[in-house]
Amino acid sequence: MSFIVIALIFILFAASRAIARYRDGSLTKTGLIIWLLIWCAAGLVVWMPDITMKVASALGIGRGADLAVYGAVIVLYYLVFRMYIFQNKAQQDITRLVRTLAIKEAKKK
Amino acid sequence: MRLAIVIAAYNEGKSIGKVVSGIPKSFEGIKAVDCIVVDDGSKDKTAQAAKEVGAIVVCHPINRGQGAALKTGFDYALSEDYDIVVTFDADGQHKGEEIAHIIAPVIKKEVDAVLGSRFLEKKAIRMPKSREAILKMGVLFTRLLSNIKVTDTHNGFRAFSKEALQKIEMKQDRMEHASEILDQLAKHKLSYKEVPVTIEYNDYAKVKGQRNSNAIKIAVKMLLYKLAQ
Numbered sequence: 222m223s224f225i226v227i228a229l230i231f232i233l234f235a236a237s238r239a240i241a242r243y244r245d246g247s248l249t250k251t252g253l254i255i256w257l258l259i260w261c262a263a264g265l266v267v268w269m270p271d272i273t274m275k276v277a278s279a280l281g282i283g284r285g286a287d288l289a290v291y292g293a294v295i296v297l298y299y300l301v302f303r304m305y306i307f308q309n310k311a312q313q314d315i316t317r318l319v320r321t322l323a324i325k326e327a328k329k330k
Numbered sequence: 331m332r333l334a335i336v337i338a339a340y341n342e343g344k345s346i347g348k349v350v351s352g353i354p355k356s357f358e359g360i361k362a363v364d365c366i367v368v369d370d371g372s373k374d375k376t377a378q379a380a381k382e383v384g385a386i387v388v389c390h391p392i393n394r395g396q397g398a399a400l401k402t403g404f405d406y407a408l409s410e411d412y413d414i415v416v417t418f419d420a421d422g423q424h425k426g427e428e429i430a431h432i433i434a435p436v437i438k439k440e441v442d443a444v445l446g447s448r449f450l451e452k453k454a455i456r457m458p459k460s461r462e463a464i465l466k467m468g469v470l471f472t473r474l475l476s477n478i479k480v481t482d483t484h485n486g487f488r489a490f491s492k493e494a495l496q497k498i499e500m501k502q503d504r505m506e507h508a509s510e511i512l513d514q515l516a517k518h519k520l521s522y523k524e525v526p527v528t529i530e531y532n533d534y535a536k537v538k539g540q541r542n543s544n545a546i547k548i549a550v551k552m553l554l555y556k557l558a559q
Contacts, residue, residue: 316394316503320402323368327388327406 228267236260331437332362334412335429336403337385338396339367339420343374350383352426353418359437360414366406367420370399397507401500408495415495419486428527432489435523442494442520445480445512446487446527456531464545468509471549475556476513480524484508487527494520505544506551513556 239256242248248256266273273285282288335353339346350365357363367380371393380387388406390399400417407415414436418424428446435441448454454462465484472483488511490498497518502510515522 312503313501315392316398319390319392319394320398320405323388323390323402324406324409327386328409 225267229264232260232264232267331360331413332411333357333360333364333414333416333433334403334407334410335363335365335416335418336400336407337365337367337380337418337420338370338399338403339372339376339380340370340393340396340399341372341374341376342420343372343376343379345422346376346385346420347379347383349418349420349422349426350380350385354426354429357430357433360433364412366403368399368403368406370394370396395503395507396505397500397510398503400507404490404495404498404500408492411492413492415490415492417486417488417490422532423529424487425528425530428487431525432487432527435525436489436491439491440521441523442491443515443522444489445482445522445524446485447480447482447524448485448527448529449481450524451526454529454531457529458531460542461531464542468545468548471552472509472512475552476509476516478512478516480512480522482524483512485527485529487529494518502551502555504551505540506548506555509548509552510555513552 236257239248239253239260243250243253270285273288277283277285277288280288282291337346337349342349346367350367353363353365355363365380365385367377367385367387369377369380369387369389371390377387377389386406388402390402403417404415414433416429416433418426418429424446432444432446435444448457449465465482468483469481472478472480484505486508494515497520498511498514500507500510500514514520
């Protein structure tokens with residue numbers, strides 16, 4: 222079997238997993254759409270590797286691989302930013318809980 | 331008027347007894363004084379030592395940081411309707427006798443908040459030169475970032491009216507809270523003045539105190555905090 226076929230089979234499997242997760246509630250509708258788009262894009266690139274070249278040239282970037290790296294870096298920055306915000310909020314929530322417990326306890330006596 | 335002295339303490343079992351005992355029991359214009367020690371998840375007997383000398387003790391089950399502990403003290407004081415709140419260090423760097431100077435402008439309703447400054451009358455005893463340099467840079471940084479003009483941006487000796495405290499938000503749990511307080515004063519257009527206070531750098535405080543390198547961390551956190559506003 223050629224690599225392309227194996228890869229496409231895996232992508233179909235991954236997409237089916239996403240649909241299953243959506244069905245059982247662990248994945249939101251938005252999440253499902255995003256993941257299906259990702260797998261479609263992956264499938265497209267596997268089927269027509271030249272497509273990355275065409276998109277890259279259209280954007281004025283040297284190679285398809287470069288485009289992939291730039292895209293990945295931007296996505297990573299965004300994800301890290303979101304995680305930072307989430308962490309911060311979680312820390313603040315913990316502090317507020319601790320504070321509530323502490324004051325409650327202190328007022329008991 | 332009722333006065334609350336809020337002291338945030340983390341593993342200060344050795345000094346907290348002395349610090350609380352060293353606080354005068356009466357002040358002019360003040361009907362009642364209480365020490366509120368916020369034990370920030372200490373692993374030693376800080377809470378017990380504070381209770382033994384008559385302080386009101388509020389205990390964080392886990393350590394959250396000095397900013398968080400002070401805010402807990404503020405919330406407690408506000409809920410018990412204290413009129414004036416003073417923040418005071420647990421490690422003996424501050425002098426109890428100077429509390430009278432720091433609350434006077436608030437009692438007379440001249441300002442909403444009073445900030446202690448070790449640079450106004452050069453009252454920093456045995457302060458390491460490196461610390462002085464970092465603090466002076468902090469002053470410049472705060473002037474640029476928060477548009478506040480003070481001579482000492484990280485002084486734990488302060489006084490607030492209850493009205494001022496009700497407006498001040500304190501979301502920074504750790505040492506950045508000092509910069510956040512100044513930022514909040516400017517944001518809510520609260521009136522403030524600085525009074526000279528003595529900061530004594532004894533060996534105990536120097537070992538327990540902040541590292542100068544913490545300054546960078548504080549600066550970065552404040553920048554991110556301002557960006558997120």
